[in-house]
Amino acid sequence: QITLKESGPTLVKPTQTLTLTCTFSGFSLTASGVGVGWIRQPPGKALEWLALIYWNDGKRYSPSLKSRLTITKDTSKNQVVLTMTNMDPVDTGTYYCAPTVTSGFDYWGQGTLVTVSS
Amino acid sequence: QSVLTQPPSVSAAPGQRVTISCSGSTSNIGNNYVSWYQQLPGTAPKLLIYDNNKRPSGIPDRFSGSKSGTSATLGITGLQTGDEADYYCGTWDSSLSAALFGGGTKLTVL
Numbered sequence: 001q002i003t004l005k006e007s008g009p010t011l012v013k014p015t016q017t018l019t020l021t022c023t024f025s026g027f028s029l030t031a032s033g034v035g036v037g038w039i040r041q042p043p044g045k046a047l048e049w050l051a052l053i054y055w056n057d058g059k060r061y062s063p064s065l066k067s068r069l070t071i072t073k074d075t076s077k078n079q080v081v082l083t084m085t086n087m088d089p090v091d092t093g094t095y096y097c098a099p100t101v102t103s104g105f106d107y108w109g110q111g112t113l114v115t116v117s118s
Numbered sequence: 119q120s121v122l123t124q125p126p127s128v129s130a131a132p133g134q135r136v137t138i139s140c141s142g143s144t145s146n147i148g149n150n151y152v153s154w155y156q157q158l159p160g161t162a163p164k165l166l167i168y169d170n171n172k173r174p175s176g177i178p179d180r181f182s183g184s185k186s187g188t189s190a191t192l193g194i195t196g197l198q199t200g201d202e203a204d205y206y207c208g209t210w211d212s213s214l215s216a217a218l219f220g221g222g223t224k225l226t227v228l
Contacts, residue, residue, distance in 0.1 A: 049217040104153025104168035111162050
């Protein structure tokens with residue numbers, strides 16, 4: 001059974017750096033072809049892909065957010081960490097992590113709501 | 119505005135069939151697999167279709183996917199009130215080296 005859980009602060013101030021952790025079980029990020037991505041969803045709006053890290057440490061970022069994002073993995077802890085710098089109120093939303101075993105995002109965590117406000 | 123275009127809403131009666139379209143370009147849908155996601159109110163998205171037309175274990179065969187050129191379609195037959203949700207298409211864009219989602223389609227079962 002695959003499970004994922006996102007964790008991190010629920011409230012950050014503008015200009016601060018957000019650090020989110022995805023802790024997963026039921027699959028291995030050392031297996032060939034496997035990746036873990038981060039996706040966010042502003043309240044009432046559509047899904048937006050942020051970043052993806054692969055089993056071989058390959059990384060991909062949303063072109064519009066690339067300068068603000070860093071994704072890393074710790075396979076010994078089954079964790080993937082996303083940092084986003086210079087947070088703004090428009091970054092408010094629910095942040096999800098999800099693995100890619102097939103061509104899609106196969107399983108989704110429950111998400112964590114992040115509010116950016118002073 | 120999303121690179122992948124979906125209709126904002128569709129509706130149909132219980133028991134009927136509905137289709138949801140997703141339009142892109144050669145750099146994304148045209149040359150990459152399409153996936154579809156269902157997001158029930160207040161919940162996380164769930165994968166319905168991957169590799170254009172494959173269903174994960176546990177997804178009923180009422181849900182189907184197809185792709186032609188730079189467009190993809192999600193079909194749902196035997197509509198149930200429990201199918202009311204937002205549906206998103208997704209794919210990879212080879213030019214952007216980025217994953218993409220459509221803007222989402224709200225399904226109402228009348």
